[in-house]
Amino acid sequence: MTFISFFLSLFITLNPSSDFSCDGDRLTAVIRNNLNGDFAITNDLENIDKGAFIVLDWREISLMLPVSFKVEEISFTDKKWFWSYQDKKNGLRINNPRFAKLLPNGEIQEFSCKAISMEDIVS
Numbered sequence: 854m855t856f857i858s859f860f861l862s863l864f865i866t867l868n869p870s871s872d873f874s875c876d877g878d879r880l881t882a883v884i885r886n887n888l889n890g891d892f893a894i895t896n897d898l899e900n901i902d903k904g905a906f907i908v909l910d911w912r913e914i915s916l917m918l919p920v921s922f923k924v925e926e927i928s929f930t931d932k933k934w935f936w937s938y939q940d941k942k943n944g945l946r947i948n949n950p951r952f953a954k955l956l957p958n959g960e961i962q963e964f965s966c967k968a969i970s971m972e973d974i975v976s
Contacts, residue, residue: 867898869938869947870968880911880952880966882936898927898938907936
């Protein structure tokens with residue numbers, strides 16, 4: 854059974870959507886690897902390199918957040934904005950990533966995000 858699980862895991866990749874609905878507004882997320890200066894787009898969360906960053910376009914805001922290499926997490930932050938696909942508390946959250954902002958008073962403002970499919974975008 855362990856062998857089968859391992860074998861199947863070789864074919865499974867973590868490919869999140871690039872389109873989300875966050876607090877009722879569309880958000881586009883694009884991950885780019887930049888270790889070699891090539892700014893290559895990656896859709897596989899297991900293929901993120903040390904120079905990676907995510908570009909988030911939402912409302913009138915465009916953010917470029919560098920990858921955060923916390924153990925057991927797949928997240929991006931500039932210490933004010935935070936985007937996470939995986940954390941220790943909630944595990945993997947590809948379809949509903951955590952999106953948050955640190956406010957000047959120290960409070961954290963959370964935004965509810967959910968992946969949207971191409972059918973939802975077209976209609």
